[in-house]
Amino acid sequence: MSLTVLLDMDDTLLTNEMERFLPAYLQELSSHLQNRVPQDRMIQFLLAGTKAMVQNQLPGKTLEQAFDEVFYPGIGCAKNELSAQLADFYANAYPALKSVTSVRPDAVEFVEWAFSQGYRIAIATNPLFPKTAIEQRLAWAGLPVTKYPFALVTSFETFHFAKPNPAYFAEILGQLEWPEGPAVMVGNSLKEDIQPAQALGISTFHLQVEASQNGANAGNFSQLKTWLKKVAKSQPTQPQTPQALTALLSSAPAALQTLSAGLDTNRWNQRPKENEWSLGEIFCHLRDVDIEVTIPRTQRIQHEDTPFITAEVTDVWAEKRHYLQENPIRALEDFTQARTRLLLQLQQLGAADWSRPARHAIFGPTTLGELLAFTITHDQNHIRQVAKTMRWLKGE
Structure with missing residues (x-):
């Protein structure tokens, strides 16, 4: 049975501080749509739509649908009226945001090592963006989906739950056909990655830039490799909380x-x-x-x-x-x-x-x-x- 590794993306595989990225993203998008929607109104309802995605608890509604129900009525436009303009934004304006991020060479080296070990790798980023936005950020990280055979990349088109809902991690494992072997979650955020995954009984590794002296399941990519070799032999369990x-x-x-x-x-x-x-x-x-x-x-x-x-x-x-x-x-x-x-x-x-x-x-x-x-x-x-x-x- 092979090991399934769920990897967070932002500030795990790609240096991307949301405190810098999100304002830049909102500015670029609102500017791109300002001929159709006032900037302050666009930002207001984009954030409201994002909140609706995070709070969604309905298995019959994708995150994209949860977002659409709030965003488009709020800005007073039908989705089809903005679809071409949004596609143009992600194709031509969104790539400029790469300058806010930076590559982590140790992350690329780790992913290549993990594939060489036969591990199954899924990108478990918070699926609050469309597929193209997430795949572009993976490319900025030096990990394009055209080169690396990720088993899954989460996005708002195909997911119904978001972090920090434990159902998000269960949905990943479901889409991966409920692997028989162990699965682990690797991420930089205790609240978004570690704690909700642990709630499902998933083994976790808290990724940090520097080496950790405090525990066996936290540290840098080098320490992560050592830890994975140990947990690859473990048996998965599911708590009944x-x-x-x-x-x-x-x-x-x-x-x-x-x-x-x-x-x-x-x-x-x-x-x-x-x-x-x-x-x-x-x-x-x-x-x-x-x-x-x-x-x-x-x-x-x-x-x-x-x-x-x-x-x-x-x-x-x-x-x-x-x-x-x-x-x-x-x-x-x-x-x-x-x-x-x-x-x-x-x-x-x-x-x-x-x-x-x-x-x-x-x-x-x-x-x-x-x-x-x-x-x-x-x-x-x-x-x-x-x-x-x-x-x-x-x-x-």
Whole structure:
């Protein structure tokens, strides 16, 4: 099992102090759009849209959609009216911001070393910018995506959660098909990178410019190499805290939307083999399990004293309910809506409610938190199944 390394970008791979970069970015963008939008109004609603992205908790809404809902009504323009001008900004004006940043040669050397070790590398930058802006900053760092085979680069088009939400890190792992081996997060910010990743049980390394004398999981790139060799042999774990469980439950529909987006929906009901489910059947299965098993079970445990929970046989539903004849797009939408209802239900729980007891027909004495952890394992297995089916459908 290979090691998956999640790397922050700004002030980790690229020297880019946001205290300098953000004002320069706002000035360049507002100047570029000033013939359409007053500068102060543009900045006001760009910051409001950014806040909406950071606060988004809905797995059915990308960060781009969360931003658009605030930004464009606020400035009084439709998105399509500014699309050409924004594209021109990122193509011709945004590159000038490179002067605010500087290359970290030790970062480039580290990335090349990590690839030589067979590690899988994802760029886990806060996805508050469009893909082109993030890829340009990677190029400024000396790490262009055309040269380095990153497994994933996060951006607002394809992500639903942002730092410091732990669901952001769960969504990364979901889009990476829930790696069987260990995953680690490397970043310079305790608040944005280290603490939320640790909340999911991800091993972390606090990157610093200078060598650290204080601990085994902090220091410079040289110390990071030594640390990675040790954690590469570790086994991943997932805590069952309310924060971790909520983040993991939130990430499943979000990851599935992005994973399936790269395939013509006309093929979503195509089976890899006669006895294997299509994407549509998987989505129907997840939807019905949430609606008919997970949500009612959670309600019973919440309101009854140690209820007896039966073991439902759900795999037979695909044939009995003729999932292949259903609309697979609607099935994924309905699963996302069902999961959102579950998450809203869980928001009402107190800390002690997650430990409320139940008796399960197979597992015996259990708790609400443990049963939700089983739901998460179920999600992860089907995310891997979706990814495998996608590869087959694409001929990979």
